Amino acid sequence: MFQLQNIDKAFRDRGEVIHVARNLTWELASGAKTALMGESGAGKTTIMNIIAGLDSVDKGTVTVNGIKLSSVSNREVSDYRRNHLGLIFQKFHLVPTLDVWDNAALQARLAGCFDAEAAESLLNRLEIQHLINHYPSQLSGGQQQRVAIARALMHRPKLVLADEPTGNLDEATSDKVIELLVDTATSVGSSLVVVTHSHKVASHLNECWHLASGTLTPSA
Amino acid sequence: MTRRFIIALATTLSFYRSNKLQGLFVLLGLVLGCGLYTAVAQINASARASYAEADKILGASSQLRISDRQQTGVSVDDYIKLRRSGFSTVYPVLEARLPTSEGALISFIATDLLALPIAPAAQETDVENPFRGSDWSRLTQPPYEMWVPAQIAKKIGVRDGDRVELPDGTRLPPASIRSQTQQNDRVFMDIGAALNVLGTDRLSYLAVGELDDNQQTLFQEQFGDRLALSRNTEAFDLSQLTQSLHTNLTALGLLSFIVGVFIVFNAVNFSLSARTKVFRVLDELGVPAPEVGLAILIETLIWSLTGALLGTLLAQPVSTALMPAVASTMQNIYGAHVSSVPLFNGELFLKALALASAGLAMTLMLPLMLIASEPAARATLGPIQVGRSSSRALAAVGTIMILAACAIYPFASSLIQGFGLLALILFAGIALLPAVIISVAAFGKAALGYSWLGRWAFADILSQLPHLRLALMALLLTLIANIGVTSLVGSFRIALTDWLETRLSADYYISDKALSSTDLIGQSWISAAHQRKVAEVRFSGRKAEVIGIDVTAPDFQQGSVIDAEPNAFARWINSVDTETPVFANEQVRYLAGVQVGDAVNLMTNLGPHAFRVIGFFHDYGNTKYAFHLPKERFDILYPRAEVQGWGIWVTDKDIYKAEVGLNKLGVGPADLISQNDVLLLSMSIFDRTFAITRALNALTLVVAGVAIFASLLSLYQLRRPEYALWRAIGMRWIEFFCVAGSPVILMTGVVMIISLPMGVALAWLLINKINVISFGWTMPMVLSASSIAFLFCLVLCLVFMAFLLASLGQRTAVSSALKQLAGE
Numbered sequence A: 001m002f003q004l005q006n007i008d009k010a011f012r013d014r015g016e017v018i019h020v021a022r023n024l025t026w027e028l029a030s031g032a033k034t035a036l037m038g039e040s041g042a043g044k045t046t047i048m049n050i051i052a053g054l055d056s057v058d059k060g061t062v063t064v065n066g067i068k069l070s071s072v073s074n075r076e077v078s079d080y081r082r083n084h085l086g087l088i089f090q091k092f093h094l095v096p097t098l099d100v101w102d103n104a105a106l107q108a109r110l111a112g113c114f115d116a117e118a119a120e121s122l123l124n125r126l127e128i129q130h131l132i133n134h135y136p137s138q139l140s141g142g143q144q145q146r147v148a149i150a151r152a153l154m155h156r157p158k159l160v161l162a163d164e165p166t167g168n169l170d171e172a173t174s175d176k177v178i179e180l181l182v183d184t185a186t187s188v189g190s191s192l193v194v195v196t197h198s199h200k201v202a203s204h205l206n207e208c209w210h211l212a213s214g215t216l217t218p219s220a
Numbered sequence B: 001m002t003r004r005f006i007i008a009l010a011t012t013l014s015f016y017r018s019n020k021l022q023g024l025f026v027l028l029g030l031v032l033g034c035g036l037y038t039a040v041a042q043i044n045a046s047a048r049a050s051y052a053e054a055d056k057i058l059g060a061s062s063q064l065r066i067s068d069r070q071q072t073g074v075s076v077d078d079y080i081k082l083r084r085s086g087f088s089t090v091y092p093v094l095e096a097r098l099p100t101s102e103g104a105l106i107s108f109i110a111t112d113l114l115a116l117p118i119a120p121a122a123q124e125t126d127v128e129n130p131f132r133g134s135d136w137s138r139l140t141q142p143p144y145e146m147w148v149p150a151q152i153a154k155k156i157g158v159r160d161g162d163r164v165e166l167p168d169g170t171r172l173p174p175a176s177i178r179s180q181t182q183q184n185d186r187v188f189m190d191i192g193a194a195l196n197v198l199g200t201d202r203l204s205y206l207a208v209g210e211l212d213d214n215q216q217t218l219f220q221e222q223f224g225d226r227l228a229l230s231r232n233t234e235a236f237d238l239s240q241l242t243q244s245l246h247t248n249l250t251a252l253g254l255l256s257f258i259v260g261v262f263i264v265f266n267a268v269n270f271s272l273s274a275r276t277k278v279f280r281v282l283d284e285l286g287v288p289a290p291e292v293g294l295a296i297l298i299e300t301l302i303w304s305l306t307g308a309l310l311g312t313l314l315a316q317p318v319s320t321a322l323m324p325a326v327a328s329t330m331q332n333i334y335g336a337h338v339s340s341v342p343l344f345n346g347e348l349f350l351k352a353l354a355l356a357s358a359g360l361a362m363t364l365m366l367p368l369m370l371i372a373s374e375p376a377a378r379a380t381l382g383p384i385q386v387g388r389s390s391s392r393a394l395a396a397v398g399t400i401m402i403l404a405a406c407a408i409y410p411f412a413s414s415l416i417q418g419f420g421l422l423a424l425i426l427f428a429g430i431a432l433l434p435a436v437i438i439s440v441a442a443f444g445k446a447a448l449g450y451s452w453l454g455r456w457a458f459a460d461i462l463s464q465l466p467h468l469r470l471a472l473m474a475l476l477l478t479l480i481a482n483i484g485v486t487s488l489v490g491s492f493r494i495a496l497t498d499w500l501e502t503r504l505s506a507d508y509y510i511s512d513k514a515l516s517s518t519d520l521i522g523q524s525w526i527s528a529a530h531q532r533k534v535a536e537v538r539f540s541g542r543k544a545e546v547i548g549i550d551v552t553a554p555d556f557q558q559g560s561v562i563d564a565e566p567n568a569f570a571r572w573i574n575s576v577d578t579e580t581p582v583f584a585n586e587q588v589r590y591l592a593g594v595q596v597g598d599a600v601n602l603m604t605n606l607g608p609h610a611f612r613v614i615g616f617f618h619d620y621g622n623t624k625y626a627f628h629l630p631k632e633r634f635d636i637l638y639p640r641a642e643v644q645g646w647g648i649w650v651t652d653k654d655i656y657k658a659e660v661g662l663n664k665l666g667v668g669p670a671d672l673i674s675q676n677d678v679l680l681l682s683m684s685i686f687d688r689t690f691a692i693t694r695a696l697n698a699l700t701l702v703v704a705g706v707a708i709f710a711s712l713l714s715l716y717q718l719r720r721p722e723y724a725l726w727r728a729i730g731m732r733w734i735e736f737f738c739v740a741g742s743p744v745i746l747m748t749g750v751v752m753i754i755s756l757p758m759g760v761a762l763a764w765l766l767i768n769k770i771n772v773i774s775f776g777w778t779m780p781m782v783l784s785a786s787s788i789a790f791l792f793c794l795v796l797c798l799v800f801m802a803f804l805l806a807s808l809g810q811r812t813a814v815s816s817a818l819k820q821l822a823g824e
């Protein structure tokens, strides 16, 4: 699905150099579902941004879905995000002035592949079909995150990147949400990377990687 | 406390280091607001100082004036006789306004220096004496000298020692350039020199301080038959007349200050809400709340000091640039002489400081109260709901204001009440704005609901409105004022042009009084020649002119009469009624309260006489009352009246033939005025006069543009993570424009739509209330669609540019903004 090849990424902050990636190589097979763990500040979010084409690398190549990100135009990177990528964040960030239906349909509409029937069945699967006329401020955290999942999956992306999607939820809700996420990602055929601090969450995924001092190691 | 406090202060202030733009906007708002206000205050102060100066030296302060009963002016012989009879406090004044050979107009004032109450030689030490230390003796001896104020010298291009030439070839005395402003924009000469140079033996009037009863009786006995003693009401009239212009200017100045405050409010509001975290940290670190409050207070003080200081500095070039326009307004509309050099004093700076502090305090109050009282409520309700309920309350207030304005309208009769009405209209518009925008959003959402992008765009209006509300209100305020004032000026220009074209329809005006009708009869190049005669009288406490009119003359015809009795023109011509029918100018109607059909008593050469006002005519800009009589009737009542000269209408507009013909009749260029030139001159004077209004209008528009830009910027800064997310999921620019940009444009559209009727209402009030109250005349209101369209296009461009500029920063830094989304 994507390939990070010998990438280096460092931040310079007042003379201090923070290495997020050091000659890091990581490959994800199509359809794979993986967890990415690591201490706070290890660089997980940065790695996700690099894969999403929102951040650049100092060295090495990033290939996603067959596109070498460093050698294409901004526009193509943007098209790739719109058509083939789903993003989920810790804070759900729905559009407060749009109802659940419009929020969920947002990216599919931007990508020009919105299909009302498919949308309905997705919302059904996420068990929020009865909320479609509600506004985000009227929903619980778990419900909001499910709407965000719907938004990230409705256009059937090749890859879904979720950065601590359960960070704001209690344990029971977390379990439910991550289950639904993995389930729906499988049903639309997306690969999935979930950044998490929770081993319980990680246990829902097929594999798990650990990021520390700029290198990735598979963990048990 | 001190160390801890300084740390607290440094911490709160550090916000502006990382948010330089917000700091810039606080400052910009204060500087622009204070600057424009101070500039206007300075202009007003200088004009008032000019009136006072004029009072002090050149006789306007004289309580009494002496004039000839039959003729304009007073002869020098009479003056000498008066002095010889022991009226030693009488002094002569000669005022004139003459064109130079180069076409510039100069105002002259001359007096007898030795007769002045503050004779230069007598009071060498008097600080107030403008002649102190001057070599005034050169003024009184040939070749004489004339004192030219530096600003006038610059304007007409005269240097020290130059001798200005008049159109007839006469050379004025050598100029001496003066930096003093006492004579305002007038050229000063000794009376001897003036009489000599101007070739006249008549003084404009004699001025005299107070005369006791004995002296008054003596005067009546000896001179009463020929000379009239009158109270000098002109000074009073003048300050009353000019009051409205000053109030007008002050209102415009305050308007720009209010708009400035809107900008500050935005920036301060943003800086405070962005710093709530900082305040909480300080609180947790054990800095007591009062100290945090004090830190904010000191911050405010620093801001207002810098704002007032820079604002006052800004006011200097602005007022210097605007002052000549004001001076010419004064000269042309009111006949008041004002120095075109603005004054500065410390009081103005203190005022600016007070204004800046008050403005800042006002802008601080609301956000602080919100932060302090209900942070929780705000967080759960969200600004949208808060906005909705407050907008309803505001709309109610706005409606009440409009109803109140309608109720008060018929009763408003003073300038203050008139401006109160204006304020009601302006603020009603502001109060209604949010509710109208919310309704438009709801309507649009319903109408365009089938398109998700349309739904989103209209929904986004509600998230943008709370942030843009103030800036939009500021824009509305300026647009209303702009449309109102522009329509006023435009209407005035059109009315004046039409009126002047009738009034000055003659091709030539000949002031040669020796010319008789027999000379003119039979000249083939003359299609018509008519004379006007004028008698000066007083009516209702003001100067009035009775004018004898040739009933067949094209410059006063049936069409010129408004609101007349039936068949009035024919009755006026025949003068058959027992009470002589007369037409009066509108000033008589509005200022003296005379209605059609009322009888008025005026002095004639045969004694008091009753006239019946049977209609009115427009008489723009005239500060005197005027009455029109048919010439035959006039000749009977005023046999001693002065002839004003001839108006000549040339056959087939053959100017060349006419000039040759006039030359043959012995009419020199000095006695000849081309009406066309006068018309052009009048219009150019008019345009210069209203340059000040136009300039202030443009400036407030710029300030409003800055307000929009500033609030868009802080809105985008606030919504950066949100917009970053939109971009991260692949939103293109055009979609971003639809969702984030079109609401701004749409709201601007709503503002413009509201501003149109409100602006027209304002123009209506200005023309039919303020104008009537302050000048006593009205005019038809003319709206210029093209200039309003231009204004709207300009505003749209301005807002679109602001959107582009403010959204430009959005394209970059998406990833760093997304970090905020990732939970940091």
Ligand SMILES: Nc1ncnc2c1ncn2[C@@H]1O[C@H](COP(=O)(O)OP(=O)(O)OP(=O)(O)O)[C@@H](O)[C@H]1O
Residues within 6 Å of the ligand: A011, A012, A013, A018, A020, A038, A039, A040, A041, A042, A043, A044, A045, A046, A047, B816
């Ligand atoms: N724009 C930036 N400039 C400087 N340093 C940065 C920048 N972005 C990230 N960093 C640093 O890079 C490191 C990695 O940040 P990142 O957000 O990727 O960590 P993370 O693993 O996602 O942490 P967390 O689990 O807390 O979310 C941090 O030390 C951070 O301070």
Ligand SMILES: [Mg+2]
Residues within 6 Å of the ligand: A044, A045, A046, A163, B822
């Ligand atoms: Mg992170």
